[in-house]
Amino acid sequence: MTDLPSTQELAIDVSGVSKVFGGEPGGFRALDNISVGIRNNEFFTLLGPSGCGKTTLLRLIAGFEYPTSGKILLHGEDIGLLPPYKRPVNTVFQSYALFPHLTVAQNIAFGLEMLGRPAAEVRDTVDRMLALVKMEPMRDRLTNQISGGQQQRVALARALAPSPKVLLLDEPLSALDYKLRKEMQIELKRLQNETGITFIFVTHDQEEALTMSDRIAVMSAGLIRQVGTPSEIYDRPADRFVADFIGETNFLSAEIDSVLEDHAILRLPGGGLEKAFLPKGAKTSGKVTAAIRPEHADLVPEGADGGLRGTLSNIIYSGSSTHYHVRLHDGPDFVVRTQNSPDNKLEFSVGQAVGVRVHDRCVQALED
Amino acid sequence: MSASDTPARIAQRQKTRNRWLLSSPALLIVFVAAIGPLFVMLAYSFMAKGDYGGVKPWEFSTDGWFGVFFSRDIFDDTLTIADANVTIFLRSLRLSLLTTLITLAIGFPTAFFIATRPARMRDVWVFLITIPFWTNILIRTFAMQEVIRNEGIINTVLVATGITSEPVQILYTDWAILFGMTYVYLPLMVLPLYASMEKLDFRLVEAGYDLYANRIQVLRRIIIPIVKPGMIAGSILVFIPSLGAYVTPRVLGGGKNMMLGNLIELQFGAGRNWPLGAAISITLMVLVMVALLVYVRYAGRSGGQHHG
Ligand SMILES: Nc1ncnc2c1ncn2[C@@H]1O[C@H](COP(=O)(O)OP(=O)(O)OP(=O)(O)O)[C@@H](O)[C@H]1O
Ligand SMILES: [Mg+2]
Numbered sequence: 001m002t003d004l005p006s007t008q009e010l011a012i013d014v015s016g017v018s019k020v021f022g023g024e025p026g027g028f029r030a031l032d033n034i035s036v037g038i039r040n041n042e043f044f045t046l047l048g049p050s051g052c053g054k055t056t057l058l059r060l061i062a063g064f065e066y067p068t069s070g071k072i073l074l075h076g077e078d079i080g081l082l083p084p085y086k087r088p089v090n091t092v093f094q095s096y097a098l099f100p101h102l103t104v105a106q107n108i109a110f111g112l113e114m115l116g117r118p119a120a121e122v123r124d125t126v127d128r129m130l131a132l133v134k135m136e137p138m139r140d141r142l143t144n145q146i147s148g149g150q151q152q153r154v155a156l157a158r159a160l161a162p163s164p165k166v167l168l169l170d171e172p173l174s175a176l177d178y179k180l181r182k183e184m185q186i187e188l189k190r191l192q193n194e195t196g197i198t199f200i201f202v203t204h205d206q207e208e209a210l211t212m213s214d215r216i217a218v219m220s221a222g223l224i225r226q227v228g229t230p231s232e233i234y235d236r237p238a239d240r241f242v243a244d245f246i247g248e249t250n251f252l253s254a255e256i257d258s259v260l261e262d263h264a265i266l267r268l269p270g271g272g273l274e275k276a277f278l279p280k281g282a283k284t285s286g287k288v289t290a291a292i293r294p295e296h297a298d299l300v301p302e303g304a305d306g307g308l309r310g311t312l313s314n315i316i317y318s319g320s321s322t323h324y325h326v327r328l329h330d331g332p333d334f335v336v337r338t339q340n341s342p343d344n345k346l347e348f349s350v351g352q353a354v355g356v357r358v359h360d361r362c363v364q365a366l367e368d
Numbered sequence: 369m370s371a372s373d374t375p376a377r378i379a380q381r382q383k384t385r386n387r388w389l390l391s392s393p394a395l396l397i398v399f400v401a402a403i404g405p406l407f408v409m410l411a412y413s414f415m416a417k418g419d420y421g422g423v424k425p426w427e428f429s430t431d432g433w434f435g436v437f438f439s440r441d442i443f444d445d446t447l448t449i450a451d452a453n454v455t456i457f458l459r460s461l462r463l464s465l466l467t468t469l470i471t472l473a474i475g476f477p478t479a480f481f482i483a484t485r486p487a488r489m490r491d492v493w494v495f496l497i498t499i500p501f502w503t504n505i506l507i508r509t510f511a512m513q514e515v516i517r518n519e520g521i522i523n524t525v526l527v528a529t530g531i532t533s534e535p536v537q538i539l540y541t542d543w544a545i546l547f548g549m550t551y552v553y554l555p556l557m558v559l560p561l562y563a564s565m566e567k568l569d570f571r572l573v574e575a576g577y578d579l580y581a582n583r584i585q586v587l588r589r590i591i592i593p594i595v596k597p598g599m600i601a602g603s604i605l606v607f608i609p610s611l612g613a614y615v616t617p618r619v620l621g622g623g624k625n626m627m628l629g630n631l632i633e634l635q636f637g638a639g640r641n642w643p644l645g646a647a648i649s650i651t652l653m654v655l656v657m658v659a660l661l662v663y664v665r666y667a668g669r670s671g672g673q674h675h676g
Contacts, residue, residue: 062578063577084574085577095569097571097574098575099572099594100572101593101594114589115580158579159579162580
């Protein structure tokens with residue numbers, strides 16, 4: 001990646017990596033010429049829909065699969081062909097894969113013992129890890145005698161115990177219920193801060209990715225579509241796929257009216273003009289897609305100063321916010337979301353003619 | 369009715385009684401068919417032998433048990449250890465242990481190979497492994513004889529290629545019995561091993577590699593402890609019939625290299641010493657039970673004892 005610091009600061013440097021399952025020409029291309037740099041001490045997330053190649057990329061870094069082409073560097077050293085037991089990288093498996101014949105403490109000790117660390121050091125580290133994940137009372141239980149959340153924490157402790165340079169986490173929270181998941185997200189963040197280890201975290205939950213990550217790579221169909229901080233990804237999606245996958249977005253077909261520096265004036269359906277952010281290197285004339293988040297628009301009474309007009313077709317109340325579906329006169333449905341509060345009652349009813357006012361600087365112009 | 373008799377307890381007792389009542393026919397059959405003959409054997413072992421076989425039912429005698437380990441000199445009535453019997457006991461134990469070890473050594477990689485095939489191919493392999501079961505053991509043993517006899521396949525090849533000038537005498541040696549039993553009992557080892565390996569979660573193997581264990585360490589620290597129940601089951605299934613093997617030592621070992629099964633048959637047949645035969649049978653059974661207890665106890669203990 002051109003916008004990244006030099007290789008010295010990169011924990012993992014994936015360059016031009018492809019993975020083809022079932023042999024070249026007829027095989028399945030799970031990763032297609034991927035390049036991404038993961039910085040030292042960073043919480044990096046791979047985000048994408050099911051089957052896009054997240055696990056495959058993780059398994060290439062862990063060493064369970066070997067790249068068909070391309071290179072993987074760990075702190076500047078090519079590890080692409082090392083077997084997994086020679087890589088200073090540990091994995092928290094989606095299924096946890098705890099050893100059923102060993103106790104919690106023995107599971108955590110396993111990696112250290114395989115590395116031949118002295119018994120006293122193993123004991124100390126195991127105690128420290130048990131404290132870190134708050135599992136001391138369970139140390140002598142077998143792993144099928146503890147709950148799912150506890151298993152998850154043991155898996156984490158087991159992978160952290162040998163102090164890997166990079167920790168790989170493959171959807172570690174997906175088996176947990178909502179509340180536990182929230183707790184573990186905070187826990188994971190805390191652990192990453194305390195240990196200073198580089199985390200590569202896989203999820204297909206965009207909310208989880210946004211709340212936890214320093215940077216996110218959005219993947220689809222074996223490609224990386226965009227790499228950036230959560231707010232870059234959310235506010236400045238690089239293409240329609242990213243805008244659609246992360247959060248909710250309204251897409252309107254628009255035309256570029258004029259361009260000023262990094263902004264463009266777009267002509268929206270119905271003739272209204274809106275200032276929009278134009279990504280670097282995008283085209284400066286013709287048809288584009290205007291992407292607008294539901295929370296970046298307000299519902300206004302008909303006739304008020306709003307760029308878009310339509311009929312209110314649905315109101316969906318969901319506690320903290322309300323979604324208003326507006327059927328635009330000259331286009332598709334447009335969703336507006338407003339934050340609810342007891343003294344903020346919008347008096348609209350289904351079937352009413354309304355206008356939509358888009359906030360300033362909140363339109364993103366995307367090429368199709 | 370005592371003070372502690374709550375309705376729930378009465379109902380529970382009623383249920384227990386009904387359960388015994390309902391299963392009594394099955395229990396009766398099990399008792400008569402399985403345990404009954406054992407008692408007959410036990411009784412026979414304490415009777416005097418009949419003149420032409422059989423026993424003298426009302427004559428108590430410990431000669432049968434005596435004869436298991438001692439022999440009385442026909443001329444001066446002095447007692448000596450029954451060398452022949454002891455030799456046969458030891459040979460049976462040795463050959464059975466070796467058979468168990470060899471089938472384990474061959475069966476483990478075989479089962480592992482099958483368990484790591486794609487699901488569709490596994491059934492085919494298991495099917496191939498079970499084919500020998502469809503063939504009579506006598507036929508399989510004679511096939512083995514055909515392979516190892518002096519004019520058999522192995523020796524023909526050895527002599528033809530000049531590796532040896534004379535055929536190697538394998539038939540009618542302990543080696544022949546070992547070959548034969550290994551061949552005959554191998555499926556009994558592979559099947560339970562495969563059953564436990566098939567259930568093995570291979571992600572655990574990956575987790576082992578991930579945690580710096582190399583292939584040998586993964587095998588020793590992860591795979592073997594987890595498939596241990598299969599190893600124990602297979603070993604028991606091979607060891608027990610090996611110890612009592614009759615056909616294989618008879619056909620491949622010849623008359624000289626007897627095992628316990630042949631010795632027992634001899635007493636009930638040409639030896640016309642039923643009490644001795646019965647005593648040896650019961651000794652064999654006790655031997656098997658002791659071996660089982662030791663093995664299960666040992667295996668059960670070492671299972672929970674990894675890296676203190
Ligand atoms: N061993 C394999 N042989 C053939 N195809 C494979 C293999 N492993 C993965 N694939 C294919 O590669 C693609 C990417 O798989 P991968 O497991 O990386 O997806 P993922 O992004 O992790 O999805 P999910 O979110 O569902 O876990 C999928 O289409 C999958 O079918
Ligand atoms: Mg996956």
